[in-house]
Amino acid sequence: MMEILSNFDSGNIVCKSNKDPSNIILEISPDKGGKFFQWFYYRLSGAKDIDVTMRIINAGEASYTQGWLGYQALTTFDRKEWTRVKTEYHDGILTINHKPNSDLQWYAYFAPYSLERLNDLIAKCQQSEFVEINSNCLSVEKRSIDIIKAGSSQNNDLVCWIIARQHPGESMASWLMEGLIKKLILEKNTLAKRLLDSATFYLVPNMNPDGSFHGFLRTNAKGVNLNREWETPSLSDSPEVYNVRELMKRTGCNFFLDIHGDEALPYNFIAGPDGVPSINQKQISLVRKFEKALCDLSIEFQDQYGYPKNQPGKANLKIAGNWVAEYFGCPAMTLEQPFKDNAKNPDSIYGWSLGKSSKLGITVLEALDKIIPDL
Known part of the structure; x- marks a missing residue:
């Protein structure tokens, strides 16, 4: 069963739906006060060797939408080596496409520092x-x-x-x-x-x-x-x-x-x-x-x-x-x-x-x- 978690140091994402690996729906939580948001960091489990499409549906309301243009998200399976992954921004939605090669995979806006x-x-x-x-x-x-x-x-x-x-x-x-x-x-x-x-x-x-x-x-x-x-x-x-x-x-x-x-x-x-x-x-x-x-x-x-x-x-x-x-x-x-x-x-x-x-x-x-x- 696929699961998305962010209840750890620097974590930030809300999973709205993960029933369909080709249409995982996510939202970024805002900072205290609700004015700013753009940072995301979460863990995906249960998707080894599965093509997943993760859509951050409130990306168009983020603090710096110009930041999504030409941007590629980061991913890791060992929490040491972070590589870029195919990412697209259209119509206010940031879409991350990936096929994890491990049971646990992490995704982030940039490599976190705990x-x-x-x-x-x-x-x-x-x-x-x-x-x-x-x-x-x-x-x-x-x-x-x-x-x-x-x-x-x-x-x-x-x-x-x-x-x-x-x-x-x-x-x-x-x-x-x-x-x-x-x-x-x-x-x-x-x-x-x-x-x-x-x-x-x-x-x-x-x-x-x-x-x-x-x-x-x-x-x-x-x-x-x-x-x-x-x-x-x-x-x-x-x-x-x-x-x-x-x-x-x-x-x-x-x-x-x-x-x-x-x-x-x-x-x-x-x-x-x-x-x-x-x-x-x-x-x-x-x-x-x-x-x-x-x-x-x-x-x-x-x-x-x-x-x-x-x-x-x-x-x-x-x-x-x-x-x-x-x-x-x-x-x-x-x-x-x-x-x-x-x-x-x-x-x-x-x-x-x-x-x-x-x-x-x-x-x-x-x-x-x-x-x-x-x-």
Whole structure:
């Protein structure tokens, strides 16, 4: 008997009908508050060697319908290797066609990154002599927002903040952070030594553990979009931002990067602090230098496609990168990755993948190494 389940970490789907394998009817559940939805993650059982057609019938009401165009869903049987599967979007319905070769098969919007995997990563990090774990920041539902402090000297004047998963459905952000953290903290190498000797790092692998656990796309457990809270966060509705921002005020910030994913654009790109009221030429120059370094270091990165630049003085200071740039006067930016395949360097089997995201985390460190003397 076929069965579809999503009652696990990051799971999200409602099965409306599974009687006919050629017409399985599904719906995505909205985030808290009902405004956003697009993330899905579920398990199909009992369909080994059967051609199945799964239709997500409310895809046309999703937050970013342009994100379905040219998109291919991901599937796995071992929960390690995620490959793309035939997916079509027509008349508001996202249709996934597949023939599982195992009794259990998982499907997702992007390769999920569980809270348990994050806990394993944090446990490894705390064994480093250069690391302290700050677990004082809690989410709405009292989950820990672990902050990794890493640096080889107490006398480092430079402070670099890198955060991820403000939007919980953007799981590629976690894979990038894992690659970055492994290179910086868990592996012995000259790049990591140089960076840790030069600056103190504050790394937040998951800003929104509640939303991640519940399978939300953009909000926390209160239905709040954290990346619209940075100007005036509150302890009641957005404690995740409030507490991290308070610590950032105490530590200072010389470099800030916020890791995200974009549903519609099939590219990796930087969104800078253009339009911040007090933006100065040094900030602009450092952002451009960092962006250029990413392009030079990786075929996966580009600077031709991205978001429109804000008009002078018109940047939204509710957004993390803009608020940080304004408050600290430092280079602050958002790094976006695609849910779709990367049009600059396509891969028909994996698309933009967890492995490529992890490698991009290393590239971020290499690019930061290029500009850190100028911070």
